Amino acid sequence: MKETPDLYGAYPRLDEYQLAELTPLGERRTTSAGEVLQQAGEPPDEFIVVLDGTVAIVQDLGQPERVIAVHGPRRFLGEIGMLTGQPMFLTAVAQEPGEVLAVPLDRLRDLVPQDPRLADLILRAFLIRRSLQLTLGAGFAIIGSRFSADTRRLREFAARNRLPHQWVDLETDAEAERLLRELGIKRDETPVVIWRGEVLRNPDNERLAAAVGLRRTTPVQSVCDLIVVGAGPAGLAAAVYGASEGLATVVLDAVATGGQAGTASRIENYLGFPAGISGAELADRAEIQARRFGAEITVPATAIALEERDGHHVVLLENEARMSSRAVLIASGVRYRKLDLPGLDAVTSTSVYYAATELEANLCRNDPVVIVGGGNSAGQAAVFLAQHAADVVLVVRSNELGQDMSRYLADRIEQTEGVDVLVHSELREARGERALQEVVVEDLKTGERHVEPAKALFVFIGGLPHVRWLSDQIDLDDRGFVLTGSQLPGERQLLETSRTGVFAAGDVRSGSVKRVAAAVGDGALAIRMVHEHLGRSR
Structure with a gap:
């Protein structure tokens, strides 16, 4: 199995000097084909460097497995959870007989302050790997309807905590119903979270955090x-x-x-x-x-x-x-300060957002969106969403864009294609049944109103x-x-x-x-x- 290319620095190779530094701290071990080196769901206690052979990073080992990456000699395993104490979301398995160097994590932590270059290489790779996992939908699965407030709660909690996961939408995924039948889950029991063969029926945030190892016991010191x-x-x-x-x-x-x-x-x-x-x-x-x-x-x-x-x-x-x-x-x-707008309650759970991250961007990809707000948060959202949405309309109460926004950001928006700025304007109505279809915008100077198509509404009006x-x-x-x-x-x-x-x-x-x-x-x-x-x- 071929190595995965070094995407954006996610899979760097240690140089001879770095490997020589790590070698005295760890133990060289031979590995056999199929040997599990790191198990999803378990916190690792070693930093592993591949010396010979290849190691695959897989999801759902044997169910059937999905290969995320393959590491060869002088590459290291792991991702950001190793540094924050989280369990692994993916499994590392040797693909052929080989050899690895296993360094206890506490020894690695002692070395890091002494070698900032090595520390930066490892940290940067771990951060990029977590970002790739989020993009690929690795980790646990959330099955639920896009019209469910609890589905959105679970997805937002996972996104805010940068937890790798996949969303299976009951409304659009053809395999969703079959999967529910196989698991013996009724539609009214959704959303559910599936992780390591366990099914969590509509868990609260604390239960989800505990299941994936995010939440640890509250400190007990007196x-x-x-x-x-x-x-x-x-x-x-x-x-x-x-x-x-x-x-x-x-x-x-x-x-x-x-x-x-x-x-x-x-x-x-x-x-x-x-x-x-x-x-x-x-x-x-x-x-x-x-x-x-x-x-x-x-x-x-x-x-x-x-x-x-x-x-x-x-x-x-x-x-x-x-x-x-x-x-x-x-x-x-x-x-977040909520927007008081006629018609908004009917579409809030499906179409109204108070953050603009990869999660929200994927939900409104190639759709028209409207952003309300004139501060930096609204400006950053406009620039970011312009890369994903079909059209972005920024609605600002003030008379000019730079009045409440950093000048560099206002200039960036003016230079960004696909962003239409409506100054001295406010929303007057949201229209749609279960999901947003359009909004009514009023010009505060002329009193004229017009309709803007919108599948998603982003609100940044202070806190x-x-x-x-x-x-x-x-x-x-x-x-x-x-x-x-x-x-x-x-x-x-x-x-x-x-x-x-x-x-x-x-x-x-x-x-x-x-x-x-x-x-x-x-x-x-x-x-x-x-x-x-x-x-x-x-």
């Missing part, structure tokens, strides 16, 4: 130094700086690492990435970095209350677990602070954002809230700058203030 609620850029930055400076740091997020930034198709104005970086890759890199320093990251873990007990701050989770800490950082960000879980424990401004520092009476640190030892960072903070770099800065600055608080407490 009292930690810092609980970070929210794993967006602010929360992840706090995790990196807190853990690297010796704080016992726990990060909780209800959905996925990355926050809203994690759904950005491309962030082009973030310092240090002149070619831009996707929100998903930025989140993956930050998560790996935080875990390497010892931060505990648990997803999904939904905080529902903040209490104070015996001098400690207590975060109550939806699963009734309670976690205590000496300090808390509120980095729960914002939730509301995610603070319901705080109840009345923390002081908020009149828009619901968390007040900090000089916004409150008395002497307080810059990011400290109305409760001593509780801090806020990122978009949830009143007066914050809604930019990724600003959120990262908040998260880093908060750690210095946590240190000062803990020092005074001691």
Whole structure:
């Protein structure tokens, strides 16, 4: 079986120097044809380099199997889950007698800081492999109707967490009904998730996360130094700086690492990435970095209350677990602001989106789409979706595109074919029965209305602070954002809230700058203030 070409750097070959560095750390082993080296569904404990022979990466070993890639000498196995603690989604099996080098993961982690070039090669390959898996539909299967809200929930959860999966649509896939009959599943029992021969009937997000190894047990240590609620850029930055400076740091997020930034198709104005970086890759890199320093990251873990007990701050989770800490950082960000529009409720579950990722792009491929919003999120979505949709119409309330959007992005949109910008305009109606067909747009200056065809509607009209879980424990401004520092009476640190030892960072903070770099800065600055608080407490 021939090797798979090195697609985009996903399958690089180690040079002689890198192989010589790794060899003393591992064990050389002979392999036999058909020997399983890494099993889907199980967390790996070794980094494996092929020395002789070929190794195939397959899905559904023996059912019949689907070959995803083939590795030859000096190529290494694995993907990003090896660095985040997830089980493998694919199986590695030797195709012929050969030899491999098996390096324990803890030894590899010790080597990585000493050889940044090797670390970058491995990380880059792992990230690209995960992206390819997502594109190929490797991993588990979700079977359900496009008109089902639960099907969409499962697909969005998988997409936000970058979990490789395949969607079998009951409405369009000719094999779907046959598959359900074989599995003994009734149509009204869908959606279902199939993974390693197990059928999960309409699982909630926590059950799905547990089944695929994403969710690990909530940390059980009695009292930690810092609980970070929210794993967006602010929360992840706090995790990196807190853990690297010796704080016992726990990060909780209800959905996925990355926050809203994690759904950005491309962030082009973030310092240090002149070619831009996707929100998903930025989140993956930050998560790996935080875990390497010892931060505990648990997803999904939904905080529902903040209490104070015996001098400690207590975060109550939806699963009734309670976690205590000496300090808390509120980095729960914002939730998407919904559009109030006649006719929208009837098509929301099938046609309305609040993020523009590969998932949404595939759903509206070659269809006309409408985007509402004038900020950077809307602009990034327009540029990205123009590569997939038949036509993109961007509806902006302001009189010019650059009023609320970065200038570079406004210029990019004006140069992008297939994007039509309607300024000083608003939507007035959505039309369609089970799925969107068209929208009515009004010109705010002339009052004239016209119809735009649309199979999908993307809404980026700002966000509301995610603070319901705080109840009345923390002081908020009149828009619901968390007040900090000089916004409150008395002497307080810059990011400290109305409760001593509780801090806020990122978009949830009143007066914050809604930019990724600003959120990262908040998260880093908060750690210095946590240190000062803990020092005074001691």
